[in-house]
Amino acid sequence: MEKPGLLPLLDARLPLTEEGVAEAARLAGVSLAQAWGVVRYYPRYGEVREGRYLVDDPVARARGIGSLLEGTVGTHPPLGLEALAPAYVRVEGEERWVEVGGRAEPFATFRLPFALGHGRKLLPPEPTDTLEAYRAQGGLRALEAARKGDLTPEALLKAVEEAGLLGRGGAAFPTHLKLRAVARGEAPRYLVVNGDESEPGNFKDRFLLEHHPFLVLEGALLAGFAVGASRVYLYIREEFQAAIRGLKEAIGALEEAGLLLVPTEVFQSGGLYICGEETALLESMEGRRAEPRLKPPFPVEKGLWGRPTAVQNVETLAAIPRILEGLEAWRREEPKLFSISGDVAAPGLYELPLGTPLGEALRRAGGEPEGLKAVLLGGAAGVFTRDFAFPLRYRERLPLGAGAVVAFGEGVDLWAVLEGLAHFFQEESCGKCFPCPLGTTVQLALVQRRVRDARLVEDLASTLKGSLCGLGQSAYWAYRSLLEVEGAA
Template sequence: MENPSLLPLLDARMPLTEEKVAEAARLAGVPLAQAWGVVRYYPRYRGLPQGRLLVDDPVARSRGFARLREAADGTYPPLGLEAFSPIHVRFTPEGRFVEWAGGLVPFRDFRLPFAIGHGSRLIPPEPILSLAQYRALGGLKALSALRQGQGSPDGVIRAVEEAGLLGRGGAAFPAHVKMRAVAKGASPKYLVVNADESEPGNFKDRFLLEHHPFLVLEGALLAALAVGAQKVYLYVREEFEAAQTGLLSATRELEEAGLLPVPTEVFRSGGLYICGEETALLESMEGKRAEPRLKPPFPVEQGLWGRPTLVQNVETLANLPLLLQEGPGAWRAREPKLFSISGDVARPGLYELPLGTPLGEALRRAGGEPEELQAVLLGGAAGVFTRDFAFPLRFKERLPLGAGALVAFGGGVDLWEVLLGLVHFLKEESCGKCFPCPLGTAVQVELVKRRERNRALVRDLAETLRGSLCGLGQSAYWAYQSLLEVEGAA
């Protein structure tokens, strides 16, 4: 039996003192030095900024950022609120609040407005926050069928393979490959739902967690049964307090109804962008600094506590009930993908569109006019600027689709200010473990500040960053390089 994880033990003892840190370290079975290293690493332990904070996302950067910054006490990283940006939050000794509709809404009560969701398969007709609602919608059919022997664990994996489901977290890795590798591993095994959505411009996972938690849970349980996992962990972004509360409630309902075949726990994330990288996520769950591991071995071989672990994105797992009910062929014929569309469009929101939809068509669905735009940021900070409005929005194409964030910028926007926000974000969120990333991201900020267009310098920067340990550093130069390409094509 593993020791309790250090992060929840520290959370339960806030505000921290030397005695409380020592007690948490003892209960977690870790050296005191490790515990203090964790306390000084994660923002919520070392002290969050206080006051009225401007959420510094790509949309805010395009809406007179300097003026907005002057009216705030500081800034805070993106929170999946780009559809309403610019927006402010308030951090006080009494709690954390979103400035909303002329008032203050606590984080624990704030959900994205349901009206921003547009779709019919992954997005429900209304918020589904109770088990009765979910079952009335036809939910749990796939899970019940599997538990009643109408399918098999290997059959689930074969269906995922036949459908060609790719991971929706950004890497687009074949889901069945990871599932099969974990299924072959020795017990105990784990499944971790990566709900640490921190990419600027993305709010798809947040929407699903806040409005359709039972769908995510059913998908996670299906995958857990398919690979033989002994426990499911939902690793939820630290700031998504309403989502955490909703998942806890949904899990309790399933358990009380006898419909929770695998023990399931909600785990509050470390609160950093790097926590979305699957091995850094596992490190934080084990009570360490969220730093990427060397690979191999991969998590499917040696993941959480050294055991085979399946780490999958929220949207990836949310597709499993649909895929199994419709059948792989029917699902693949209309393969759905969620796109977070914000910026200079009339109806910012979350749009469920078939993979392969042209970029221009996606923008028009949201009330955007491609011919009036300078560019679109595709994929967030780890993405690219483009003016290719005929580009088909699917994986494994010329441009990286990422997790599906689309931020549109009109003719009057200073794209260099937007880029400066992105590169500053990447510099601040670098974990510092490997040499190329903290060095390269710091140099990149200075180059962007002076609006350096020397392509040879950018090529040197790219060579440095490509040597980084994980995707944060390896993709950190993409937006910079692509902006130069967009300018050259203008």
């Protein structure tokens, strides 16, 4: 049965007191011990030291983290600001600020610059902050057709299947299979939008949420309509405050226009990398620590509150209205968003056809492959490569992930970048299964000592492969690939 979520109840009582935690536990129907376990688990409920923090991402590491840390009190996990790096977070009392290029803006209003987006289908040619602006760009046609009965759930599912749409969050699972599995389940069913983008190097979902909320919502509502969902939840990273506010306003506008086909609400995420794993995400929504579940059963069978649940990535859902606009056009040039940052002249978000060679993608962003030492493809859970002819599409030799591309010039110390990735995995491991916290801790020590023993790395890989979820299972990819790049140099 659906209950008030513990996290929203705790958020409503910030700053927390013993009485506030006890009241939240009572309203959520959970034990006081569980409530305190959640409070101690999620960083946002702890005390944060005031001061200036460096956003620790691969680009900052490449710029020389030692000098960037001067005048700071520590580091902050990546925030999807790689195209603007180095960036800082400033904490003053209860307020948080993003600082880029010497200018500071509150979290509540900060958005990625609109000029970072380059595309035609998935990216808006101009801001679409209002329903009228989105409609003027051709939006809402599919949603209105569904409301009038001109578009049936089966027709929608068939279009998604014929488009061959794969999940854009990194797993590349066929979207129609997940949606059909939920549609076959017993009611109530749910659709959850996974907007907890925490992978270093990625900022595509953040950009869509901040600048194209109506496209994301139209896709989510259509998917919810197709599976017969009783409710749609948008699980959004807690730090994306401007996106959260904009989504709530967009939901209100759609409801006023009679286009909110399924009740929809925003849920602030737990604020950890592991929250992006779909079962850990569901655990946090149910008011527990964000720890992956054993599978099977899968969420499509037993997800949120034990009901059939489709968890879909932001970009995946944004693709659905575009597919319905013209299936053949979509199939001719299937667009994918790539977050390109680092040593390129114009870092930003680029919409490119799947299969575009890596070198061509870099040149679109003003990068010259011949002058690069390597590229980190796929983010922290990705690989270093110099294969600039590699076609950027799924189910190839290298992992595409969610589409992060971070370029590093000849002067970059790639081991410093790798140390940042290793530290990220070690910090973000939830600790539920033994191989992950053990393996990521050992990996960090090896990387800090710059151990180049390939056999030792394979032993490390054997340990991490036993992890419960993808965080641990992919944690060694960048380490192993860096040794390969060095060997090929």
